[in-house]
Amino acid sequence: MAKQDRAIRTHRTILLAAAKVFEERGYQAATISEILNCAGVTKGALYFHFRSKEELALGVLDAQDNHFHIPRRPCRTQELVDIVMLHAHRLQTDPMVRASVRLAMDQMATTLDRTGPFQRWSQLIQEILENAQTQGELLPHIHPPTTSDVIVGSFAGIQSMSQAFTDYNDLTTRATHLLRHLLPTITQPPIITNLHLTPTRGAHVHQETQQPQNQPTTTTTS
Amino acid sequence: MAKQDRAIRTHRTILLAAAKVFEERGYQAATISEILNCAGVTKGALYFHFRSKEELALGVLDAQDNHFHIPRRPCRTQELVDIVMLHAHRLQTDPMVRASVRLAMDQMATTLDRTGPFQRWSQLIQEILENAQTQGELLPHIHPPTTSDVIVGSFAGIQSMSQAFTDYNDLTTRATHLLRHLLPTITQPPIITNLHLTPTRGAHVHQETQQPQNQPTTTTTS
Numbered sequence: 001m002a003k004q005d006r007a008i009r010t011h012r013t014i015l016l017a018a019a020k021v022f023e024e025r026g027y028q029a030a031t032i033s034e035i036l037n038c039a040g041v042t043k044g045a046l047y048f049h050f051r052s053k054e055e056l057a058l059g060v061l062d063a064q065d066n067h068f069h070i071p072r073r074p075c076r077t078q079e080l081v082d083i084v085m086l087h088a089h090r091l092q093t094d095p096m097v098r099a100s101v102r103l104a105m106d107q108m109a110t111t112l113d114r115t116g117p118f119q120r121w122s123q124l125i126q127e128i129l130e131n132a133q134t135q136g137e138l139l140p141h142i143h144p145p146t147t148s149d150v151i152v153g154s155f156a157g158i159q160s161m162s163q164a165f166t167d168y169n170d171l172t173t174r175a176t177h178l179l180r181h182l183l184p185t186i187t188q189p190p191i192i193t194n195l196h197l198t199p200t201r202g203a204h205v206h207q208e209t210q211q212p213q214n215q216p217t218t219t220t221t222s
Numbered sequence: 223m224a225k226q227d228r229a230i231r232t233h234r235t236i237l238l239a240a241a242k243v244f245e246e247r248g249y250q251a252a253t254i255s256e257i258l259n260c261a262g263v264t265k266g267a268l269y270f271h272f273r274s275k276e277e278l279a280l281g282v283l284d285a286q287d288n289h290f291h292i293p294r295r296p297c298r299t300q301e302l303v304d305i306v307m308l309h310a311h312r313l314q315t316d317p318m319v320r321a322s323v324r325l326a327m328d329q330m331a332t333t334l335d336r337t338g339p340f341q342r343w344s345q346l347i348q349e350i351l352e353n354a355q356t357q358g359e360l361l362p363h364i365h366p367p368t369t370s371d372v373i374v375g376s377f378a379g380i381q382s383m384s385q386a387f388t389d390y391n392d393l394t395t396r397a398t399h400l401l402r403h404l405l406p407t408i409t410q411p412p413i414i415t416n417l418h419l420t421p422t423r424g425a426h427v428h429q430e431t432q433q434p435q436n437q438p439t440t441t442t443t444s
Binding site: 026028029105114115118146147149150152153154155156157158159160161162164165174177178180181182184185186 | 402
């Protein structure tokens with residue numbers, strides 16, 4: 001294994017351990033020693049990649065929205081549906097994404113800037129909305145930054161409620177309910193009637209992104 | 223002061239102290255000794271009212287939705303707007319409500335049943351929606367339990383995002399954006415054009431409920 005591959009693998013191992021410890025203990029209570037124990041790497045290896053608990057947390061926070069690719073669609077509103085439903089699917093299936101979202105919602109982490117994921121998600125959704133607007137898909141009154149904040153904020157609450165009630169089991173269903181309540185005030189009616197919007201949509205998009213021809217060409221650490 | 227009044231006052235003092243300690247330390251880390259210190263009451267007094275940390279937490283959780291009265295309106299959709307905007311206003315101004323919501327959103331409180339406030343809010347909103355439906359205010363496809371869960375879940379996320387970005391300063395504005403995105407898919411258009419829906423609506427309703435003729439006649443502890 002090349003030196004660079006090893007470094008990438010160690011980086012990933014440490015982040016997974018940090019994610020696990022933050023999820024179990026919360027940001028405030030978690031310690032670097034616990035993360036070291038859980039990762040099974042040397043102190044030197046850990047500090048080579050991350051200089052502090054905060055850097056570890058920011059690395060975990062990044063995991064939910066970095067390298068987030070969805071296939072390009074002729075209808076941009078479908079991309080909006082796909083990215084929301086894919087995120088719901090990943091929350092159900094990927095422990096790293098789950099840990100990242102929990103950390104972003106950790107109110108006790110007062111010394112940690114948790115606005116990053118909210119901002120990056122909002123930026124991502126805003127771009128999709130702007131493209132949809134250019135293509136004439138949106139209703140005339142829509143202001144992409146405002147609508148994007150509404151989508152990101154409301155999804156954050158829906159996932160929190162799903163976690164409290166069913167440990168995410170009903171999340172994809174709740175996500176379709178949310179989109180069915182929001183999209184008619186955002187998009188032109190003929191667009192809505194042509195959308196693929198079912199609870200299994202996220203799993204379908206995930207499978208699509210796993211096909212070799214749809215892989216991003218950039219090297220990623222995830 | 224009558225014996226009963228004193229008991230009510232002590233009950234309230236203890237709950238306020240518990241709210242403060244849970245908010246600062248999180249449910250898991252908080253201890254009964256810290257709550258005792260903060261409340262300045264005897265151990266006997268505390269255990270007379272609450273038998274455990276869990277009971278204290280459930281008492282704090284109750285505070286956000288108990289004794290929640292809004293004036294009756296001819297238009298039931300206005301009641302829906304009023305209750306959401308009043309809650310946003312109370313989150314900005316009432317430390318007890320703020321502590322209660324933070325506790326409900328405390329993911330580390332794994333041994334505490336945090337579904338109570340979500341369920342009670344959902345029930346409350348569902349009743350308003352059912353009344354609105356009976357009066358013909360809603361669009362034909364609306365299923366009150368589903369729509370109610372969407373409103374409660376999305377508000378929970380909007381308040382969390384507002385807390386992370388501005389410590390609740392922009393919450394009433396964010397709440398109006400949310401309602402403006404949701405109501406057109408819930409309510410008949412002529413209803414919507416007649417709604418009072420501004421960021422100051424919650425403060426206005428709060429003032430109204432402080433008028434003696436609008437006070438609930440039942441004795442409350444808050």
